[in-house]
Amino acid sequence: MKLVTFVYKNHERIGALDDVGRIVDLHKAYETYLCEAECNPTADHLAMVALGRNMVELLKRGAASLEAARKALAHLGQKKKAADGETVFECSTVRLMAPVPRPGALISAGKNFSDHVAEMSSTKGPAAPVAFLKLPGSVIGPEDDISYPTEVKNLDYEVELAVIIGKPCVDVTEDEALQYVAGYAAFNDISARDVIRAENKTGIHLMGKSFPGFAPMGPYLVTADEIPDPQRLKLSLSVNGEKRQDSHLGYMIFKICEMISYWSQMGLNPGDVLTTGTPRGVAAGRKPDQTPWWLKPGDVVEAEVEKVGRLRNRVVVE
Amino acid sequence: MKLYLGFLESSLPHETRIFGEVGGKLIDLKLAYADYLSHTANSSAADYELARYYFPETIAAFLNRGETAQKALDEIVFFAGRSGVANLRGPAGEKVTYDAEEIRLLPPFQNPEKSFVIGFSDRARKEALPKPEVPTGFYKLPQTFVTGGAPLVWPKFSEELDADACLALVIGKAGKRIPPEQAWEHVAGATLVVDVTARDVNRREGLTTNNLLGKNFPSSTSLGPPLWLKPTRKELASAVIQLSVDGSVRQQFALSDCVFTIEQIVARWSILGIKPGDFLAIGASMALQGDRLQNPAPLKIGAKVVCSSPAIGELSHPVVSSKGMNR
Numbered sequence: 001m002k003l004v005t006f007v008y009k010n011h012e013r014i015g016a017l018d019d020v021g022r023i024v025d026l027h028k029a030y031e032t033y034l035c036e037a038e039c040n041p042t043a044d045h046l047a048m049v050a051l052g053r054n055m056v057e058l059l060k061r062g063a064a065s066l067e068a069a070r071k072a073l074a075h076l077g078q079k080k081k082a083a084d085g086e087t088v089f090e091c092s093t094v095r096l097m098a099p100v101p102r103p104g105a106l107i108s109a110g111k112n113f114s115d116h117v118a119e120m121s122s123t124k125g126p127a128a129p130v131a132f133l134k135l136p137g138s139v140i141g142p143e144d145d146i147s148y149p150t151e152v153k154n155l156d157y158e159v160e161l162a163v164i165i166g167k168p169c170v171d172v173t174e175d176e177a178l179q180y181v182a183g184y185a186a187f188n189d190i191s192a193r194d195v196i197r198a199e200n201k202t203g204i205h206l207m208g209k210s211f212p213g214f215a216p217m218g219p220y221l222v223t224a225d226e227i228p229d230p231q232r233l234k235l236s237l238s239v240n241g242e243k244r245q246d247s248h249l250g251y252m253i254f255k256i257c258e259m260i261s262y263w264s265q266m267g268l269n270p271g272d273v274l275t276t277g278t279p280r281g282v283a284a285g286r287k288p289d290q291t292p293w294w295l296k297p298g299d300v301v302e303a304e305v306e307k308v309g310r311l312r313n314r315v316v317v318e
Numbered sequence: 319m320k321l322y323l324g325f326l327e328s329s330l331p332h333e334t335r336i337f338g339e340v341g342g343k344l345i346d347l348k349l350a351y352a353d354y355l356s357h358t359a360n361s362s363a364a365d366y367e368l369a370r371y372y373f374p375e376t377i378a379a380f381l382n383r384g385e386t387a388q389k390a391l392d393e394i395v396f397f398a399g400r401s402g403v404a405n406l407r408g409p410a411g412e413k414v415t416y417d418a419e420e421i422r423l424l425p426p427f428q429n430p431e432k433s434f435v436i437g438f439s440d441r442a443r444k445e446a447l448p449k450p451e452v453p454t455g456f457y458k459l460p461q462t463f464v465t466g467g468a469p470l471v472w473p474k475f476s477e478e479l480d481a482d483a484c485l486a487l488v489i490g491k492a493g494k495r496i497p498p499e500q501a502w503e504h505v506a507g508a509t510l511v512v513d514v515t516a517r518d519v520n521r522r523e524g525l526t527t528n529n530l531l532g533k534n535f536p537s538s539t540s541l542g543p544p545l546w547l548k549p550t551r552k553e554l555a556s557a558v559i560q561l562s563v564d565g566s567v568r569q570q571f572a573l574s575d576c577v578f579t580i581e582q583i584v585a586r587w588s589i590l591g592i593k594p595g596d597f598l599a600i601g602a603s604m605a606l607q608g609d610r611l612q613n614p615a616p617l618k619i620g621a622k623v624v625c626s627s628p629a630i631g632e633l634s635h636p637v638v639s640s641k642g643m644n645r
Contacts, residue, residue: 104459104460104461105459105461105534107530110526110528111526126526128522130523130526130528131528131530132528132529132530133456133457133459133530133534135431135432135457135590136431137431137432137590137591149589151589171474198451198452199452199454200527201450201451202437202450202451202452202454203437203450203454203455203456204437204454204456204524204527204528204529205527205528206434206454206455206456206457207587207589207590210457210590211589211590212590212591262531263530263531265473265474265475265531265535266473266530266531266534266535266536267461267535267536269461
């Protein structure tokens with residue numbers, strides 16, 4: 001199943017794609033199912049309680065809410081419902097937000113592809129998983145604009161896979177780690193390299209990774225059952241159609257199951273997001289001259305993960 | 319004025335209320351305001367709804383109501399002074415006045431977008447290292463928050479835990495790229511923060527200029543107990559913050575010791591945009607080890623950690639083992 005968060009009449013709604021790629025409003029669809037298939041007289045109220053008000057609440061409800069979503073989709077499918085702009089929408093008519101617009105924690109791996117570690121001239125890869133927090137407020141949707149803050153000179157991109165946690169997860173082993181994944185999305189870890197350099201002189205970086213709009217995510221949350229082995233996916237990124245990053249998640253130093261196992265030491269919750277780190281090809285790694293590859297206002301950045309989806313974001317002056 | 323967030327034993331966990339400290343008692347501000355309204359000439363069927371509007375379920379939402387809500391608070395204080403705190407009752411006779419023991423206190427801010435600790439900022443640090451060019455900081459995840467009384471649970475992955483006292487500037491008014499000369503207007507007040515660090519993990523992570531696990535685990539951030547609302551700038555800058563472990567004072571500082579001014583720190587981090595309920599915690603020295611005052615205090619299982627400031631209150635925590643805890 002492909003779950004989405006979208007905007008309808010200025011309200012955040014949760015939805016899922018039907019078998020022809022249209023967006024189905026999950027509350028409306030489940031309400032219809034409850035009303036028609038179960039004759040529930042207060043279907044609207046129960047649909048809200050059963051699914052939650054947003055994607056994080058849906059994930060916190062666990063398998064029951066996903067089962068409700070599946071029933072709702074199947075029920076509408078049987079009725080062959082036309083796009084009505086109330087329950088079923090053509091994709092082009094609504095704006096998608098990130099599937100998890102405000103994760104509880106957004107944990108981004110650093111130095112996690114050997115080719116990227118080499119281009120950033122670190123001597124060797126880390127001994128334990130390395131990650132930093134991006135602010136949940138920096139997350140934007142798959143087609144939203146990336147803002148170019150006035151404080152920044154060296155704006156960079158990093159295609160990654162976002163792994164969305166679906167169950168409370170503490171001290172889990174690598175073997176069981178993937179059971180805690182709700183699904184996957186494409187991710188772009190936008191970075192202000194000059195701000196990061198200044199912060200690293202006396203502290204750790206925070207601002208340089210977390211300006212508003214520095215975390216495009218989406219377009220969907222592809223549920224884990226559709227991606228049996230996330231390490232077998234290709235990922236790539238292009239700027240204005242020119243390919244800059246082209247790699248494979250098999251090259252990760254710490255695999256997704258190792259990352260989940262390691263970071264579960266701090267306790268992970270449904271709606272938390274781990275991102276994999278990025279392969280080679282970022283602007284900061286370009287030799288000998290980085291300048292041509294820094295993002296500029298007007299650039300269109302496309303980040304894609306095979307079988308998961310593609311982000312297309314324009315860089316605009318804030 | 320000190321504002322607390324809490325709930326009653328009998329209420330559901332999400333039914334939080336804002337309490338104000340008046341005359342040594344905690345008063346339920348929503349019901350107190352409804353009572354006040356019922357005694358005015360404008361009293362109407364909407365008294366409860368208006369009271370709920372001004373005193374909603376979180377302090378962040380109250381701050382977001384702006385100056386009219388602050389005015390409502392002033393009216394309650396005046397009203398309580400006139401009728402006597404002990405005599406306050408809701409319009410239908412509801413209980414309004416509580417002793418602190420009757421309330422389950424929560425961290426005053428539950429889920430801010432920005433909960434930062436500003437590092438490298440006190441006098442000890444100033445002497446020890448080159449002056450930082452910008453006030454850098456790190457982010458403490460809201461899922462790590464606890465408040466006074468809660469046990470600090472020793473994480474399984476660490477051998478070396480310590481605690482730093484901080485005074486957190488709480489934002490009361492939203493803004494972005496605020497110039498330093500306007501920054502003070504955006505500060506609603508302050509609260510205490512204890513920043514607990516797994517120092518061995520933090521040191522290892524520091525080699526990669528990151529930190530995450532060493533600073534973010536359950537109960538690694540304590541805040542509260544109240545929001546100290548609207549102190550004067552002078553009161554805030556001179557408030558003395560102290561951290562003691564088993565009664566021995568380990569850290570003592572005031573914001574006036576800080577390398578950066580309140581205004582510089584608010585201005586800098588407002589670049590990302592700040593909202594009511596966000597906080598910027600300014601702390602004692604980090605990363606230095608040893609026995610002298612101002613260094614973080616190494617902790618042991620069974621130790622008692624107390625962070626206090628006379629104008630605000632104290633956060634007191636026992637350090638406990640994670641063994642046998644149901645996490």
